[in-house]
Amino acid sequence: MLCISVKAQSYLSSNVKTSFFSSTPIEDIKAASNKTTAVLIAKTGEFAFLVSMKSFEFEKKLMQEHFNENYIESDKYPTASFKGNIQPNIDWSKDGEYNVVAKGILSVHGVSKPRTIATKISLKNGIATIASAFDVACVDHDIKIPTLVFTKIAKVISVKVNGTLTQKP
Structure with a gap:
């Protein structure tokens, strides 16, 4: 469950893209979901995302089945999430590109780990575009x-x- 109070000025989206890639000499595996929910609170820099593991789509249906049933165990661990803060917090009233880190807790497969993830935020006309790779x-x-x-x-x-993410008052 994604729990952040959104009473302050916030940026929201329910269609952020999360993708992953596994490469070995034998086979490459890639999948993506366009159903990640994200929220960012401008005043505090709080940031969170939540993605349903079953929303990932694979090139091969069998890969998707193995991912959900054998590795991620999606019925037991239905979501992956991150909750933390953007550091340093930025001036949300100024358009521009900002290189920050998202420092918080990444939860996958029922295991939560502290993470610091490099993130790029582009602000333009009240819209925040986020990009990170880890x-x-x-x-x-x-x-x-x-x-x-x-x-x-x-x-x-x-x-x-x-x-x-679009700005909400």
Whole structure:
């Protein structure tokens, strides 16, 4: 559940894109979801996102099935989330591009870990565009890769979060 009070000036979106990529010599695996919910509170720099694991779409239906049933266990762990703060907080009244870090807790597969994620924020006419890329080690979130397929799935997954958040009064 995404819990941040949005009484202050905030930026919201329910269609941020989250994608991931796993590359091995045997096989590349990629998936994306355009259904990530994100909220950012301008005054405090609080930031959070939430994505349903079942919303990720794969090139091959079988990959999607294995992802949800065998690795992520989406029925048991239905979402991934991040909750933290943008540092340093920026002047939300000025258009421009800002390189910041999102410092907080990343929760995947029922395991929460502190993370500091480089993020680019572009502000223009009350719209905030966010872009970040970071790696997630499967072992850090207790995602088990069976030995039969360990050559097909990378131990570290590349993740990207990109989207446009609109200003709400």
